[in-house]
Amino acid sequence: MTEIKNIIFDWDNTLFPFKEKYWELAHRQLFSEQLGPFTDQELNRFMEKYHEFDELLWPQVHQRKMMIEELREERLSLTIEYFDLKVDENYLTGFFKKFLNRLFELIEPDEQLIQNLKNLSKNYKLALLSNGGHVEQREKLRRSQVEKLFSVYISGETGYLKPDARAFKNVLTKENFQASETLMVGDLIEHDIKPAQELGMKTAYIGPEKETIADYEFTNIQDFFDSFIEKNGD
Known part of the structure; x- marks a missing residue:
């Protein structure tokens, strides 16, 4: 087996606990402040329905039938309509900016993540490949x-959005990585794992699914770090 020399990480929900931690917390705080008051049970019900509409709409974004900006407004509009809440007409259009500012305020450095990346960089060249705005x-x-x-590669800067093969090829070319010596680490099979494999890269899936097409599977990112750092004796 070819030795792995380079590692490319996905960002959101792989290294960064976006959906599980910050996305959830920022939404809960804003909904409580702006649409409440809610009891804990009422807020949980609101968030459950918000999640349902979010999951319902995302396939349309992946199929390029809906823009991400449309999804952000539509999932909120559907949830508010479901609970028959009354909001100002500008609330929907202005919500995401408020959400993003709140999310930024909540972010704190993860010292363990920082140390893990530093330890990993002793034996591997590292890069990050993320979809999203600059x-x-x-x-x-x-x-x-x-x-x-x-090294950081963001679709909003490069113009290449995963799972487009050009997003991966761009990193390989600019970093002078050989595909066979490079490991792609991500949480989405269709966006991170499958396209990387098609280019000849090794892959590591981070998440709850089992027996995927990935070469390695880890329940969470810390398990990945424990495995690869231990493998090199750090």
Whole structure:
């Protein structure tokens, strides 16, 4: 087996607990402040329905039938309509900006993540490949204090959106990585794992699914770090 020399990480929900931690907390705080008061049970019901509409709409974004900006407004509009809440007509259009500002305020550096990346960089060349807007992703990286720990490639800057093979080829070319010596680490099979494998890269899936097409599977990112750092004796 060819030795792995390079590692490319996905960002949101792989290295950065976006959906599980910050996305959830920022939404809960804003909904409580702006649409409440809610009891804990009422807020949980609101969030459950919000999640349902979010999951219902995302396939349309992946199929390029809906823009991400439309999804953000539509999932909120459907949830508010479901609970028969009354909001100002500008609330929907202005919500995401408020959400993003709140999310930024909540982000704190993860010292364990920072140390893990530093340890990993002793034996591997590291890069990051993320979908997302320039301002949003750069600010999340900056506040997490990891931006300088690897080369960063963001779709909003490169123009290449995963799972487009050009997004991966761009990193391989600019970093002078050989595909067979490079490991792609991500949480989405269709966007991270499958396209990387098609280019001849090794892959590591982070998440709850089992027996995937990935070469390695880890329940969470810490399990990945434990395995690869231990493998090199750090």
